[in-house]
Amino acid sequence: MDRRQGLSVRLKLTLSYAGFLVIVGAVLLAAVWVFLLRGRSSSLSFPDRSDFLRAFDPSSFGPVVFVPAGILVLAFLLVFGLVGGWILAGRMLTPLIRITDATCKVANGPLSYRIRLPGRRDEFRELADSFDTMLAQLEAHVTEQQRFAANASHELRTPLAVTQALLDVARNDPNHEIRELVERLRVVNTRAIDLTEALLLLSRANQRSFTREHVDLSLMAEEATETLLPLAEKRGVTIETSGDMSTTIGSQALLLQMTTNLLHNAIGHNLPEQGVVWVNTLAHPNTAVLTVENTGEKLTPQLVSTLTEPFQRGTERLHTGHAGVGLGLAIVKSITQAHDGTLTLTPRPAGGLRVTVQLPAASAHTQTAGDQN
Numbered sequence: 576m577d578r579r580q581g582l583s584v585r586l587k588l589t590l591s592y593a594g595f596l597v598i599v600g601a602v603l604l605a606a607v608w609v610f611l612l613r614g615r616s617s618s619l620s621f622p623d624r625s626d627f628l629r630a631f632d633p634s635s636f637g638p639v640v641f642v643p644a645g646i647l648v649l650a651f652l653l654v655f656g657l658v659g660g661w662i663l664a665g666r667m668l669t670p671l672i673r674i675t676d677a678t679c680k681v682a683n684g685p686l687s688y689r690i691r692l693p694g695r696r697d698e699f700r701e702l703a704d705s706f707d708t709m710l711a712q713l714e715a716h717v718t719e720q721q722r723f724a725a726n727a728s729h730e731l732r733t734p735l736a737v738t739q740a741l742l743d744v745a746r747n748d749p750n751h752e753i754r755e756l757v758e759r760l761r762v763v764n765t766r767a768i769d770l771t772e773a774l775l776l777l778s779r780a781n782q783r784s785f786t787r788e789h790v791d792l793s794l795m796a797e798e799a800t801e802t803l804l805p806l807a808e809k810r811g812v813t814i815e816t817s818g819d820m821s822t823t824i825g826s827q828a829l830l831l832q833m834t835t836n837l838l839h840n841a842i843g844h845n846l847p848e849q850g851v852v853w854v855n856t857l858a859h860p861n862t863a864v865l866t867v868e869n870t871g872e873k874l875t876p877q878l879v880s881t882l883t884e885p886f887q888r889g890t891e892r893l894h895t896g897h898a899g900v901g902l903g904l905a906i907v908k909s910i911t912q913a914h915d916g917t918l919t920l921t922p923r924p925a926g927g928l929r930v931t932v933q934l935p936a937a938s939a940h941t942q943t944a945g946d947q948n
Contacts, residue, residue: 588667592660593653600652670699674706686714734767773902776832780909785826789937792821792830792865793856799834800854803842811849812842812869818856821863823934825914833910834865836903837930841869845927863936871927879920879928883908907932 670692677690689710692703738760745756800814807814823830841852850870857864883904904920907930911918916934923929 586664588664589657589660592663593656596652596656596660597649600649604649670694670703674699674703677706681710686710686717731767731770734763734770737763738767770902773906776829776906780829780906780913783913785829785913787824788827790823790825790827790830792823792834792863792934793818795827795831795834796838796854796856796865798831799838802835803838806839807842807852810842810845811847812845812852813850814838814842814852814854816854818854819858821856821858821865822937823863823914823916824937825934829910829913833907833932834867836907837865837867837932840903841867841928841930845869845871859936861936862933865932865934866929868923868929869927870923870925873926874922874928876922879922882920882928883918904930 673690673692677688680688689707690703691707692700694700741756741760741763745753796816796818800816804814838852838854842850845852852870853866853868855866855868857866908918911932911934914934916932919931919933921929921931
């Protein structure tokens with residue numbers, strides 16, 4: 576926004592201080608003149624109307640030196656107010672100047688700069704602390720986006736490179752089996768499509784561009800179980816579901832995708848034989864809880880803490896043939912955050928993973944309004 580140059584805040588404060596001192600001095604001098612120099616030496620009571628009329632009569636002045644002395648006092652107060660106000664305004668605005676300098680440095684440099692304004696808590700220091708917090712969040716967000724872009728580029732480059740290699744082989748070897756080539760291209764293309772759709776879903780969840788409605792997490796768990804039951808049977812995994820109706824407010828499509836991802840992750844990264852997946856929903860006064868727990872290899876807390884990062888895969892994922900695109904739990908995390916919920920990953924002592932999603936529960940008033948609509 577283009578603005579015309581105006582007076583600085585420091586100059587405005589200086590003029591305000593000086594003007595205030597001059598006005599106070601003038602009032603004080605007028606009071607001294609009226610009460611002490613108008614012939615009322617016997618009493619300091621409030622002057623009557625005649626005193627105020629004589630105050631504007633030049634022939635009734637008391638001491639002749641009062642007016643010049645008053646002018647000198649006002650002049651001194653003006654100079655004192657300007658100098659003192661300038662110094663005082665500078666000291667008061669020092670924190671604001673540091674904040675402004677920090678803003679300029681961040682705008683033209685790295686986001687790692689922090690103000691760290693010393694001193695006790697006041698309005699300026701609260702502003703500086705809020706600015707530091709904002710910078711920390713912004714730096715973390717930018718770093719995450721840069722890492723995500725680099726990982727996404729790497730993941731997308733892999734199927735494209737494989738496709739290019741297959742096409743080069745087919746061009747250089749006309750006698751190559753076409754059926755085998757087409758099948759391999761289909762597999763690679765399917766993986767690229769899955770990755771692209773996962774990226775789009777992740778972006779949609781981060782933008783929170785969805786319509787909110789009442790969603791029962793227990794129904795989402797049942798639907799996801801029915802969808803992935805063939806995969807579970809193929810893998811020799813048993814799915815056990817339990818729990819009561821647990822209602823929240825959000826996107827039914829995104830919450831179903833979240834539940835499906837959790838269940839798919841639990842099935843694909845389970846024991847080679849006789850694995851089990853437990854799906855449970857709970858309803859608390861303020862939260863709706865979905866828990867997906869599975870058997871599997873023992874996981875370290877360090878590994879578990881990285882599983883929600885985009886394109887992060889555990890060791891088991893890379894050896895089971897079910898590596899996926901590396902965005903399953905990252906999408907779950909984004910959908911949970913988009914619904915103002917919390918996601919907790921805990922390694923099971925006996926092996927496997929326990930994932931808990933806590934979402935704000937739909938209040939009774941909101942449920943009634945939703946039913947009426």
